[in-house]
Amino acid sequence: MIWKEILIRYGELSTKGRNKMDFIRRLRENIRHAFADLGHLHIRTERDRMFIAIQNEIQMNVLLEGLPKIFGIQSFSPVAACEKDIEAMKKLAITIMDTFKNEQLTFKVEVKRTDKTFPLESHAIQREIGGYVLPNYKNLSVKVKNPDIELRVEVRHDATYMMAQVIPGAGGMPVGSNGKSLLMLSGGIDSPVAGYLMMKRGVRLEAIHFFSPPYTSQNSLEKVKVLANELTKFGASIRLHVIPFTEIQVLIKEKVPSNVSMTTTRRMMLKVADKVREDIDALAIVTGESLGQVASQTLESLTAINAVTNTPILRPLISTDKLEIINIAEKIGTYETSIQPFEDCCTIFTPASPKTKPKLEKVEHYESFSDFDELIERAVKNREVYIFPKKEQETDKFADLL
Amino acid sequence: MEVKTIYLDNSATTKPLKEVMQAFMVVNEQYYANPASIHAMGVEANNLLMRAREQVADILQTEAKNVLFTSGGTESNNTAILGLAHSNTHKGKHIITTEIEHPSVLESVKQLEKEGFEVEYLPVDQNGVISLDDLRAKVRKDTILVSIMHVNNEMGAIQPIFEAAKIIHNMSRAAFHVDAVQSFGKLPLAFNHEDGPDCISISGHKIHGFKGSGVLAFRTHMKWQPYALGGGQEYGLRSGTVAVPQAVALSKAARIAVESRVDQEKKYRKWHDEICLQLREYGEAVHILSTPQGAAHILSFSIRDLKGEVIINAMQKRQVIVSTSSACSSKQTKTSHVVEALKLDEHFKKGVIRLSFGAYLSDEDIAKFKDVLNEVMMELKGEHIQ
Numbered sequence: 001m002i003w004k005e006i007l008i009r010y011g012e013l014s015t016k017g018r019n020k021m022d023f024i025r026r027l028r029e030n031i032r033h034a035f036a037d038l039g040h041l042h043i044r045t046e047r048d049r050m051f052i053a054i055q056n057e058i059q060m061n062v063l064l065e066g067l068p069k070i071f072g073i074q075s076f077s078p079v080a081a082c083e084k085d086i087e088a089m090k091k092l093a094i095t096i097m098d099t100f101k102n103e104q105l106t107f108k109v110e111v112k113r114t115d116k117t118f119p120l121e122s123h124a125i126q127r128e129i130g131g132y133v134l135p136n137y138k139n140l141s142v143k144v145k146n147p148d149i150e151l152r153v154e155v156r157h158d159a160t161y162m163m164a165q166v167i168p169g170a171g172g173m174p175v176g177s178n179g180k181s182l183l184m185l186s187g188g189i190d191s192p193v194a195g196y197l198m199m200k201r202g203v204r205l206e207a208i209h210f211f212s213p214p215y216t217s218q219n220s221l222e223k224v225k226v227l228a229n230e231l232t233k234f235g236a237s238i239r240l241h242v243i244p245f246t247e248i249q250v251l252i253k254e255k256v257p258s259n260v261s262m263t264t265t266r267r268m269m270l271k272v273a274d275k276v277r278e279d280i281d282a283l284a285i286v287t288g289e290s291l292g293q294v295a296s297q298t299l300e301s302l303t304a305i306n307a308v309t310n311t312p313i314l315r316p317l318i319s320t321d322k323l324e325i326i327n328i329a330e331k332i333g334t335y336e337t338s339i340q341p342f343e344d345c346c347t348i349f350t351p352a353s354p355k356t357k358p359k360l361e362k363v364e365h366y367e368s369f370s371d372f373d374e375l376i377e378r379a380v381k382n383r384e385v386y387i388f389p390k391k392e393q394e395t396d397k398f399a400d401l402l
Numbered sequence: 403m404e405v406k407t408i409y410l411d412n413s414a415t416t417k418p419l420k421e422v423m424q425a426f427m428v429v430n431e432q433y434y435a436n437p438a439s440i441h442a443m444g445v446e447a448n449n450l451l452m453r454a455r456e457q458v459a460d461i462l463q464t465e466a467k468n469v470l471f472t473s474g475g476t477e478s479n480n481t482a483i484l485g486l487a488h489s490n491t492h493k494g495k496h497i498i499t500t501e502i503e504h505p506s507v508l509e510s511v512k513q514l515e516k517e518g519f520e521v522e523y524l525p526v527d528q529n530g531v532i533s534l535d536d537l538r539a540k541v542r543k544d545t546i547l548v549s550i551m552h553v554n555n556e557m558g559a560i561q562p563i564f565e566a567a568k569i570i571h572n573m574s575r576a577a578f579h580v581d582a583v584q585s586f587g588k589l590p591l592a593f594n595h596e597d598g599p600d601c602i603s604i605s606g607h608k609i610h611g612f613k614g615s616g617v618l619a620f621r622t623h624m625k626w627q628p629y630a631l632g633g634g635q636e637y638g639l640r641s642g643t644v645a646v647p648q649a650v651a652l653s654k655a656a657r658i659a660v661e662s663r664v665d666q667e668k669k670y671r672k673w674h675d676e677i678c679l680q681l682r683e684y685g686e687a688v689h690i691l692s693t694p695q696g697a698a699h700i701l702s703f704s705i706r707d708l709k710g711e712v713i714i715n716a717m718q719k720r721q722v723i724v725s726t727s728s729a730c731s732s733k734q735t736k737t738s739h740v741v742e743a744l745k746l747d748e749h750f751k752k753g754v755i756r757l758s759f760g761a762y763l764s765d766e767d768i769a770k771f772k773d774v775l776n777e778v779m780m781e782l783k784g785e786h787i788q
Contacts, residue, residue, distance in 0.1 A: 034542075219438045336467060342440065398453050401425040401650050402657065 002095055003060050004081035004161065006067070009074045011171050021124065024050070026202075027072040029176040030235040034066055047287030051079075071178070071200050072234045073169030081159045084118055086125070091161050093151060096164050097133055097140070101157050102287040106143035109133070111156045121263075130152060175236040180204040181284040181314060182277040185240070186258040187224045187344045190317055192231060192334040193325050197316040199234050206280055207231075207238055208273050212246040215349075220342035229388040230334050239384045241276050245269075248375050249349060255370045258351040263358045264367055266305040266347070267294055268376065273311045275380045284312040288301030291318050292382065300357040307360055408767045408774075411725040412608075412760030413555055413584060413700055414490040419610040419761065422655045426612065429513030429647040437644055438633060450647050453652035461660050462602070462619050463592040470636050471649045472638050474616035476506035478603030479549075481618055481629070481640070482579045483510040486547050486601065487519060489626035494544025496674065500524040500532055500561070501743040502554050507581055508739070511549070524550075529693045530559030538569050545576040552585035552602075556727040556740040556756060557691040558700030568597040577601060577624075583608055588667065588699055593621040604656070606648065610761055611655030615648035624746055662761070670698035670759045673768045677701055677757065680772055687783050689750045691741075701757045702727060704750035708782060713755050716778045722771055727754040 010027065024045050031052070035041060042053035054060050060078070067076055083090040093109075109130040111122040120128065133151070134140060140149075154161040183195040185207040195205055209224045221242065228240040248268050256264045275287050289297050296305065306313060317325055328336035407416070418426075422677045429450065435443035437451045452466065492503060499511055501523045511521045522540050532550065540550070548570050548593040550561050563580050564635045570578045580599035582591055587609040591602065599621070606615030625639070632641030681688045681703050691702040705713060710726035717724050725737045737751050739778075746754075757771075 164506055164667050218442050304677045398450050399449065401428060402453055402457050402654055 001054075001055055001056075001060075002080040002082070002092060003054045003078055004159070005054055005064055005079045006060075006076055007079050007163065008052070008067070008076045008115070008169075010050070010070045011169065012050065012072045018048075020045040023174060023177050027070075028175045030072070030174050030176065031067075033237070034070055034235050035062065038062060044101050047291045055147060068167065069170055069233055070174075071170050071172035071202065072174030072235075074171060074227075075166050075168050076165040077166050079163045080316060081161050081162050084115065084155060084160050086120060086128055089125070089153065089162075090129060091328050091380065092162055093129050093133050093153075094136060096151065096162055097137060097149075098310045100149060100164070103140060103148075104139050105148040105251045106132075106141045107149045107151065108142060108144055108147045109153060111153045111155070115155050115157045116271075118155045123132060125153060125155070140310065141364070161240075163181045170200070170234070172200035174262055175199050175202060175234065178202035178204075179284075180206065180279065180280070180282040181286045182241075182282045182383070183207045183286040184272055184273055184288070185209050185227060186288070187220055187227065187338065187342070189329050189335065190290060190293075190325055191337065192227045192288075192338065193328045193332070194286055194288040194314075194316050195231050196234065196328065196332050196334075198314060199231065199236070203286070204236055205231065205238055206282060206285070208241045208243060208276055210269055210272070211244040212249050213244075214248065215249070216343050219340070220344045221344060223337055223340055225386060225388070225390075227263050227334055228339050228386070229390055230332070230337065232389045233333075238388045239280075240388065241265055241280075242377050242384045242386065243272055243276075244378060244382050245272075246373065248272075248379060251375065253349050253371070259353060260366060261349065261351055262296055262361050263304050263363050264299060264353045266301075267308050267363070268372060270313075271303060271308050271372075272376055272379055274311050275376065276383065277311060279380070284308075286314045286316070288317055289315045290320055293322065295354040295356045299357050301355075304358045304360045304363050307364075320363040404723045406767075407721045407723060408771055409723045410757045410759070410771065411723050411761065413756065414725055415607045415613060416610045416760045417762055418607075418612055418651070419658060421656060421658070422611055422651050425654050426647045426651045429650045437646055438635060447646050451644060451649055454646075454649045457653040458617055458656055459657055459782040461592070464619060465623075467637060468623055469621040470534040470618045470620075470639055471644060471652070472616040472618050472640065473614050473645075474607070475504070475581070475605035476616075477580055477601055478583075478605070478616045478618040479506040479579075480510050482601050482603060483507060483547065483549055484514070484629065485626040485639070486577045486579065486624070487514050489624075490546040490577070494542075494546045495519045496542055496545045497521045497538070497547045497549070498524065498540050498545060498576075499549045500551065502526055502530060502556070502559070502740045503549065504555060504581055504583070506560050507549050507551070524558070525681035528744060529695065530554055530557050530691070530740070530744055531532060531695075532561055532566075532754075534562060534565055535571060537566055538573070541570055541576070545570075545574040547579065548576050549579040551581040551583075552589065552591065553697045553700070553716065554740060555584045555700070555735065556738060556754070557702040557744070558584075558696035558698075559693065560585070560696055562598055564595060567595075567599060568688060568760065571597060579603070584700070585697065586637070587663055588697055590663075593619075604652075606652040606655060609627055609655045609659040611652045612648055615645065615652040618654065623721065629763075651654060666761060667698050673759060673763075674698050674701050676768065677772065677775075680775065684779060684783070687779075689747070691744065691746070691754065699759045701759075703755055704746065705750045705753040705755070705779075705783060708753040710753050710755055712777065712782065713753065716782060717774060720774045720777065722774045725756050725758075727756050 023056050044051045082088040109126045113122045132301045149164050151164045181203050183205045185191045228238050232238050252264050433447045433450050435709040437448035455466045455469050459469045515521050524536050577600045579601045582602045583605045586604045601620050604617040607613040628639045630641045635641050687706050689704045
């Protein structure tokens with residue numbers, strides 16, 4: 001196998017100084033976490049790049065497939081290595097260039113000689129390798145400024161390293177480098193996308209879901225678990241807090257006029273979420289709200305709902321169109337799951353004509369006749385917590401059958 | 403003492419494996435709920451179904467949503483051909499297939515011909531293989547579908563589907579369907595090649611699974627007007643309660659087939675060679691239709707001026723089950739279209755015998771078969787064999 005390591009270039013580094021080291025450490029941990037199945041990875045970090053040592057072809061393939069999903073990586077390159085011998089170097093150059101033989105491309109060789117004891121100087125190496133590669137490929141022509149392919153050769157102390165391919169990463173910041181938030185995960189199309197976008201900004205997530213059996217089914221809960229699990233692909237584990245919400249919803253239905261019941265439901269959800277947030281030391285709440293999509297997403301409505309807390313509510317989708325959201329959902333692989341049609345807590349008691357401009361005083365007035373606080377305490381206390389990625393044994397009861 | 407029957411008709415159908423039957427029983431007993439039901443048992447059945455689907459998708463290197471469970475090879479072929487043709491008429495109405503396809507493909511395209519589609523048939527050479535130049539000459543801009551079988555069911559010829567795919571994809575926007583019923587689990591096949599099929603048909607009972615189970619799988623998700631309408635199961639492409647036990651059994655049979663493929667092929671190849679060696683000893687009396695380049699598990703040959711049925715009966719008396727060229731056409735009196743396409747000498751047309759190997763056969767069985775073959779040849783053709 002010619003591959004020796006993968007070189008990783010970091011994503012945007014808006015934070016400098018000591019935070020930068022934290023950023024790099026976080027990225028390294030996330031990579032270890034994402035590839036835990038591969039056993040212990042040898043990862044070497046430098047100020048501007050990181051190197052993962054490659055032990056075998058399988059490992060290489062898993063990494064190539066998984067790295068583009070991890071936030072905080074600008075781009076990465078597979079690096080090949082050979083002996084510090086000019087003939088071996090020529091041969092390796094050919095092996096690498098072979099992968100580009102079907103396109104018309106411009107090309108140059110860039111040499112860095114860290115090991116000054118190597119008998120040839122950089123320019124000589126460049127001439128040797130360039131002069132050897134070019135006649136072999138009719139599709140290549142030399143271009144010194146901005147070539148399509150830059151065959152980079154580094155003569156280091158232990159070996160010669162070469163690379164030619166730059167694979168784009170997911171960008172963003174390593175998940176966890178920007179604190180923790182609680183995502184309100186309904187099971188629809190929007191909330192997983194909101195979660196994804198916050199993860200891209202380095203936010204570690206836990207998720208909360210409101211479950212109202214028997215009005216909502218096991219299916220809708222399964223769907224949310226699948227979505228939570230999907231989000232863990234982007235580099236971190238996620239805890240899902242499932243809140244038994246039936247009692248509260250039934251009380252709202254009985255005691256609050258139907259045209260504001262939805263506003264109250266949202267307010268109660270936010271109250272519950274805020275308690276859970278406090279419990280898990282998260283700093284903010286993330287929702288998939290987008291302005292103007294449904295009755296609860298008008299500015300008046302958001303104001304009435306938001307009034308229950310001072311906690312920052314992050315709404316990464318607030319200005320996006322439905323189609324943009326669907327595009328992202330398809331890209332990150334949550335769309336197919338989201339569109340499965342099961343009742344969720346937001347749809348079961350939907351009134352026929354909810355107020356799009358609820359007045360906060362009115363809502364508070366209607367709510368004042370019932371004691372929600374005790375129910376909220378109980379719901380928070382009785383929540384069930386699931387951890388994703390799911391441990392294998394849970395699905396293994398089917399293993400014998402398959 | 404009961405004499406063991408030696409079953410050499412595995413291309414018609416196979417005996418299900420014990421572990422596949424076991425899984426089928428358990429699923430019927432414990433996960434019998436309708437996977438579309440929203441109660442806990444339904445959810446459980448659906449989870450199991452999804453696992454089975456993912457397993458098949460993994461084997462074929464595609465995504466779960468691109469795997470459709472069907473009732474078998476015929477339905478998979480019908481669905482692919484009618485579905486892909488009808489949903490692409492805006493691109494054209496030209497279809498290409500071969501002269502030696504299975505009837506489930508040929509009848510589907512005939513139906514389309516009646517509807518105004520233009521269908522062209524690729525001939526095969528005496529080895530049963532199409533010519534890529536022929537294909538290149540026939541593919542047009544308005545070709546919307548090409549359907550080529552991977553391994554021929556009557557004589558085992560392997561078609562160059564990857565080379566064909568390259569031509570089809572370079573020259574047209576056509577979808578490339580491959581009937582892989584006889585090749586799945588016998589030859590490597592998946593969607594991981596850039597040049598490869600867009601859509602393949604698989605049958606459960608040809609790989610020691612159950613009759614009534616099949617798969618139609620795609621490289622990328624495709625949509626068309628379904629012909630089985632109803633509850634919208636199988637991504638809306640095939641309504642009707644999904645047969646979870648069949649799906650699970652198929653995915654298990656598929657896994658075992660693929661895992662044991664290399665070992666089985668070695669065995670089959672050895673038997674293929676041994677039997678061919680013996681057949682050649684009968685000289686002019688026997689013509690071997692299969693070629694060494696063909697699939698290892700199918701061996702077709704023909705005995706001069708003898709009806710296939712006579713040979714089958716003679717062998718059956720000695721507890722050896724072989725078949726005429728294909729089970730599907732064996733009850734018809736006319737010569738099979740594949741044999742016709744091979745342009746076989748008149749003396750050999752009626753006497754085509756097919757041996758097809760499966761996982762339950764052993765070296766001893768093949769040795770016994772060779773003895774029986776000899777006996778039968780002596781009895782029926784003794785006077786002609788030197």
